[in-house]
Amino acid sequence: MQQTSTVSTGHEPERPVKGKASAFRAILSYARPHAWTFTAIALCSLLGISADLLQPYLVKIVIDDHLAIGRNDTGFLVGISLVYFALAAISFAFTYVQNNLLQYAGQSVVARIRKDLFGHISRLSMSFFDRFHTGSLVTNVSSDTETISQFFTQVLLSLIRDGMMLVLIIYFMFKLDPLLAWYAVLILPVVAIIAVSFRSYLRRTYQQARSRLSRLIAFTAENLAGMFLIQSFRQEKEQIRRFDEQNRDYLAANIRQVRSNVLFNRTFDILGNAALALIVWLGGKAVLDGAIQFGVLYAFISYIRQFFQPINQITSQWNTLQSTTVSMERIWRILSTEPDVRDPRPEQTASLQPEDVKGRIDFENVSFGYNPDMPVITNLNLHIAPGQMIGVVGATGAGKSTLISLLNRFYDRSEGSIRIDGNDIRSIPQELLHRMVGLIQQEPFLFSGSIIDNVRLFRQDISREQVIEACRFVGAHPMIGRLPAGYDTLLSERGSGLSAGERQLISFARIVVFEPKILILDEATANLDSHTEQLVQQALHTVSTGRTTIVIAHRLSTVMHADNIIAMKDGQIVEQGTHGTLMALDGYYADLYRHAKEAGSAG
Template structure:
């Protein structure tokens, strides 16, 4: 079987800027269907900001044109106040509409990305899952998509709203007093220098935190899956120690990320307060010298306070933008990964319907290795007649499970070909091939849900009556009826509420419902006690009738009555024949049989 490598989901060295740019463009394409919504968001932002920025200008008019002039017209002040209040209401209304539109568009985009990502992962070949940790993929689907959601709902809002606010504030400041405006604008290059100097450091701290989070999730998932083994061997303290070590690494990376964020943001606070103090000093001198009016200084101070607000907002989103870039890159890496196993082109597709399959299987000069130049199977030839039951035996690593992985086309052969009814399986669409070939594994996988949905795999077009008939056929009906809710009994994850034999019987019923013409049993009775094995053997006899059946067996008693048995060693078939023929040879198979009997008697 293949070994899972510790491949990180971060990119390999290459052209990072070009790679990030392509990832960013690819993800932003998801926003195109919402172009009009984003246009409406921009318009609402413009109207809301304009209403906000007109308020200090109204106060300036009230001070300079009325109060400072010594006028006592209350009607004018009431009018100014009503206009001020109306502008506040307009700003509130358009901000509310803008935020609702943005959340709708942003969440819709992310929901589409999440759906496409899961759909794409489900279509990738098994070799992909050999290279990537499950924990990292869970992070991609959940955490990375949530980060992209923050880009559309926070960063994009900041770019649109705060960008326009900054432009309009500069316009109003120049309209009030060009000299003071130039003093404020000269600070912008300083802001740019600080942002650029912090950029690479912020990205590195975020990447490190994300990488350590992925490792922590992968470690947690692995330990939860293997909790039985951990407790059986009393490894709790060691695993807690290892978890604590990874948790502390993640904590350190998070603290480093937060520290850099705080330093980045507080630098702008100091810069803003310094600029405000400078403007108050220069403006105050100008008022005392009667070169500008007090109302102009008041409005300018209001604008300078607001001037640094959008800058601070934009820069505070810098880390989110960095994290979004990393997340987009990680997700795009998954989305741009092509499956190693692909459906044939229409012109190369074999005309084969599942109901017409007889079940003949031919392995012709097949070679394969999970790692290049490290073969697991070499030049194997095997021919299985329709309706024949074939037993496959051999020690661990002999290539038994690889054989059935190739027949299921989880991987493609390196050399040679595999044929079903004289059609190369590479010319058969995978959907049809997997309807032809049914697989029952050593550990049958059951989903969280009812028993009836686990048998029909949530396909509502398969009737309840058909499911019950299948369960009767394999001998599972009595067991299911004893459960509290019968066929509607809800199972926990992986069907942990059922015994190994009960889970296996449900997987047999699943085969009957989907009726494949070729049936593969991969160590299906390896973990069962002798009584349960007899029940499963009876179900096997019922299910395999009329089907080409391949039985990979750990217990040789499972295949003793097979039409033919092949014994595999180092990826080769070293012996084949019936049980009696192979025992008479007194060779490799006979040795396996004697060792199995000795182990059974010792047990």
């Protein structure tokens, strides 16, 4: 399934993505709310630079108008010294203000980008996460946004300050001596040629380094998540070897990038020194010939040194600009990805309130495939009455989990319709749909934080008393009471330290707190021992009372008492009925039951 290519970033209208220029403009649009701040930065830069560049001109006046002709005017020299000091103080003050304003504006822009990026990722459809590695997305949110931060706090400053400085230096040089100024300006086309020559190569080296870093982060995240499996099968050496291979690839790409940057920057150093030597030679001859005064040559040498300083600063930021462009493209690729699953327009939205939901579910001629050429579910029809408990069984790949993914609208069906209380789920806003449909998975996810926050999912409008009552309701209260800090016990990532059954009980408490009218359990008891499964089964019975419940079962004992059991095979319902009815048919379900019983006996 392909994502479309329009997006609203939350501060501007939707628009199509047309390439690199669009990505650059889109990211720069985040700076619009700070337009006056950037104007103040430019003004401070102009005043600070002007104060800096007037200093050599003052020295020129002292040399040519006083020292060179033997005038002994101590008062004038003291006055010039005071003016020189004042200019230095003015330059310091405006540079200080400029840097503080720039940091504030730049960091604010990047904080907004980071917030929008994370928020947008959280709203994307499951098909997006099927295609993008977690490590790559982590790189987007952390490393790429940090690169854009460098653009606003380093590159932008260089473009503003050094650009103004270059223009003002050229003005002062032409004011001092037009002929020497023309010699200096002739170097600019050479600078442009070198910059263009290096541009594509620098970009390629940076892209390669970023790509290899992304792969390295993804590999690391994957291995940390699967460390239990790695150690269980003694795969440490093999994974270390693979990590070392990717690490060496990243090292080689980094060295290549650094080497190209050094070559680029040193080329300009050589060019600047050669230009300075040329000006000293030409200017020295002019002084000896009496064409210009010594003070003019002194000031001109000072300006020519400063002339190459902004050029060097701008060109040294070239690699940062290249990296920024790549990072902007990567971030904009995410921001410009519109979810496959979208909320209905206001005029198409069903008038449905959570408290009025009865829980009737209808699948009518539903077909779906993660790949359009490979259907997973074909022409499926299923009708579930309010408050009914449905068991879903079948071999791996039969389409059981896909069924509940479609009901949750993690994906949109290709054909047919799915309705809740007669309303097509595409007409129900996703926030409302997910309040109506509660999901408990085989591996419940717990966040780093307290137990109380994991039950209420950090929502402060849900009181502590409600959480405790919910845990009592599902039988989790005694277990929590045995923990060192009770409900305030801090859990590590994924709830390590709690057993699978204890984590599952906390997920049942969530259901009670959020009160969905439809409950889905996806293999919720598959990995539990018999004692823990009994506790969870009791909790299941408690929370399913009065709710429409769909139970996807690995252990058929979980659904034996369901009101209706559907047996799925190859994306279709091949049998349905009660346990007794299906056993009497002696068909597919009966085979599954016998195999499960034999496996249980063997275990």
